[in-house]
Amino acid sequence: ETVNTVPPATYTAIRDHGTPKLTLEEGIAECRKLFDDLKAVGIDIKAVTEKLQQEGLASFVTSFDTLVESIKSKRDALLSGIHERLTASLGKYGDAVSAAIKEADKGDVMRRIWRKDAALWKDDPEHQKIIKNALGWLTVPDQMIGTEDDLVEFADRIRNVREFKHVMVCGMGGSSLCPEVLRQTFGKQEGYPELLVLDSTDPDAFSGIADQIDITHCMFIISSKSGTTTEPAVFYKYWYDQVSQRKENPGECFIAITDPGTKMEQDATRDKFKRIFLNPADIGGRYSALSYFGLVPAALAGVDIRKLLDRAERIVHACAQVVPAADNPGAKLGAILGECAKAGRDKCTIICDEKIGSFGLWVEQLLAESTGKEGKGIIPIAGESLGSPSVYGDDRLFVSVSVGKLDSETEAKLKALEAAGHPVVYRTLNDTYDLGEEFFLWEIATAFAGWRLGINPFDQPNVQESKDATKELLEAYARDGKLTEQPVVATDGALTIHADDKTRTELATDNAADAIKAHLARVKPGDYIALLDYIEETPEHEEVIQAIRTHLRDATKCATTTGYGPRFLHSTGQLHKGGPDTGVFLQVTAPDTRDVPIPGEPYTFNTLKQAQALGDFRSLSTRGRRAIRVDLGADVLAGLKRLQELIGEAVPVAGATAK
Numbered sequence: 001e002t003v004n005t006v007p008p009a010t011y012t013a014i015r016d017h018g019t020p021k022l023t024l025e026e027g028i029a030e031c032r033k034l035f036d037d038l039k040a041v042g043i044d045i046k047a048v049t050e051k052l053q054q055e056g057l058a059s060f061v062t063s064f065d066t067l068v069e070s071i072k073s074k075r076d077a078l079l080s081g082i083h084e085r086l087t088a089s090l091g092k093y094g095d096a097v098s099a100a101i102k103e104a105d106k107g108d109v110m111r112r113i114w115r116k117d118a119a120l121w122k123d124d125p126e127h128q129k130i131i132k133n134a135l136g137w138l139t140v141p142d143q144m145i146g147t148e149d150d151l152v153e154f155a156d157r158i159r160n161v162r163e164f165k166h167v168m169v170c171g172m173g174g175s176s177l178c179p180e181v182l183r184q185t186f187g188k189q190e191g192y193p194e195l196l197v198l199d200s201t202d203p204d205a206f207s208g209i210a211d212q213i214d215i216t217h218c219m220f221i222i223s224s225k226s227g228t229t230t231e232p233a234v235f236y237k238y239w240y241d242q243v244s245q246r247k248e249n250p251g252e253c254f255i256a257i258t259d260p261g262t263k264m265e266q267d268a269t270r271d272k273f274k275r276i277f278l279n280p281a282d283i284g285g286r287y288s289a290l291s292y293f294g295l296v297p298a299a300l301a302g303v304d305i306r307k308l309l310d311r312a313e314r315i316v317h318a319c320a321q322v323v324p325a326a327d328n329p330g331a332k333l334g335a336i337l338g339e340c341a342k343a344g345r346d347k348c349t350i351i352c353d354e355k356i357g358s359f360g361l362w363v364e365q366l367l368a369e370s371t372g373k374e375g376k377g378i379i380p381i382a383g384e385s386l387g388s389p390s391v392y393g394d395d396r397l398f399v400s401v402s403v404g405k406l407d408s409e410t411e412a413k414l415k416a417l418e419a420a421g422h423p424v425v426y427r428t429l430n431d432t433y434d435l436g437e438e439f440f441l442w443e444i445a446t447a448f449a450g451w452r453l454g455i456n457p458f459d460q461p462n463v464q465e466s467k468d469a470t471k472e473l474l475e476a477y478a479r480d481g482k483l484t485e486q487p488v489v490a491t492d493g494a495l496t497i498h499a500d501d502k503t504r505t506e507l508a509t510d511n512a513a514d515a516i517k518a519h520l521a522r523v524k525p526g527d528y529i530a531l532l533d534y535i536e537e538t539p540e541h542e543e544v545i546q547a548i549r550t551h552l553r554d555a556t557k558c559a560t561t562t563g564y565g566p567r568f569l570h571s572t573g574q575l576h577k578g579g580p581d582t583g584v585f586l587q588v589t590a591p592d593t594r595d596v597p598i599p600g601e602p603y604t605f606n607t608l609k610q611a612q613a614l615g616d617f618r619s620l621s622t623r624g625r626r627a628i629r630v631d632l633g634a635d636v637l638a639g640l641k642r643l644q645e646l647i648g649e650a651v652p653v654a655g656a657t658a659k
Contacts, residue, residue, distance in 0.1 A: 167194070168195075175225060228263055284458055290309070350381065381528070497512055
């Protein structure tokens, strides 16, 4: 028997005006004449029918593949409960989000994202060239599933040798943040080397991590997409020199992760690295979590990358192009992010379960560097304590990411924020391995939000400014033997305030307390206050910094961010320069207690960090941002506490009782 199919339009036409009857044997002579006439004018009916058959078959295959993909997406959504695990209370912003989702369906946006249609974001050829070479993250989970056995076998070989006690990722930004999230989330796995992440040129921080390892029993992963990023390059020079002094075959202690054809690949080949992983070149650093940059360190540290990728694949299906935007979690989250930002709710406040507390750092880079440009941007607020409705302005969107059920205290605070009219998104993970799912969800949501904001979410046009300024300062140091000094605004014996000439005039004081008060008086509703910390990250320093953040938020109702330099230059740095002019900056510096030479360079880690801080400040100043630098003096903790005291005096919390 034969079962045939007809298109719905044909079936509808037959029902409307067709007359069913046996017609196959009617008019045979006329048909033969028609074929002869076609042949006479050069039309080969056999070739035509074969082409129709091929095209028809291809069409059926495409339809079948679409059907299978749709079934997979629905299956995965049902099994994982993805729709139940992404909910939102949007209040008056719900209509705009619904309209955006309808517009996305009408414009075939999810299909265009998956087809890597650069014109979705930008029309000009220069932008489109960048975008077309930045969408490999869409398919990298599937590619990595094809390599997971190799990665696990390689990790097992390293483990079984029992030579290495530590694995240290030496990277910056996108090449280090995912490993840092996995390190803090999963900890040391039994029988595997301990994972460490070096992403600071601060010599005290550098020396601190160096003190944790036995150099000859550490596997160093030099991670750099471009192969020329300053920080991984100097880390590589230092550690290779150190291992060379202790081992005849130093390359056996090194792994490289980079793009094909980079200087890093050439250097690693020359120095006989144990393994070189060449990442797909069409993936930007902040979108590289599920590529070699995230998975190689994870595998070596004993994280179950098969399970991680399985969770990622699940969300890939749930966000597939065949899934309508209303049912697509990536489109839904992206629409919320984009529409809330357009409505002035551009401070996306990430509330992370303590089990995945570092995940906010990764989201911070993704959102800030992807959207902070052309005077627009979603300002991610990570690590800020959750307060009552009275300490917030009307510029917040709250996103809760929990593992399992929310604890009662956090849930009560979020419900209070809902009741006060703040939009709140709830995202629930089944367990920590759902981070694989979460990485991809935020990536595709960010791409969608970029479409809503009308920006290119795959470039970082202003990051180079600080790099160029740093390079210029280091060249001057090599020539003159010193770095350019910044003008001093004020000092009180403990703290020294620096600023550019324009800011010095505006602050109009040589008193440190008054300078800080005048600077914070420039804060307006809807601003955010950023602490840029070029000091060692320690629990003691972090405690004071978080206390300063909380006070500033409670006193001004403005969002607060903090980041340790130079890490944040590869994260929120793009937003600071290219995003909206709503940032008020306090750069925090201090003399280092130790210093470390960089082999082959005329400067040390101390000089490099100072140049990065000065270059960052110069870039902010050039763009007219409201910024001052506060040097804490030799006793960093005492300096931080003094700064906390002066900020408390400058902007007291309304209704607070003086002590």
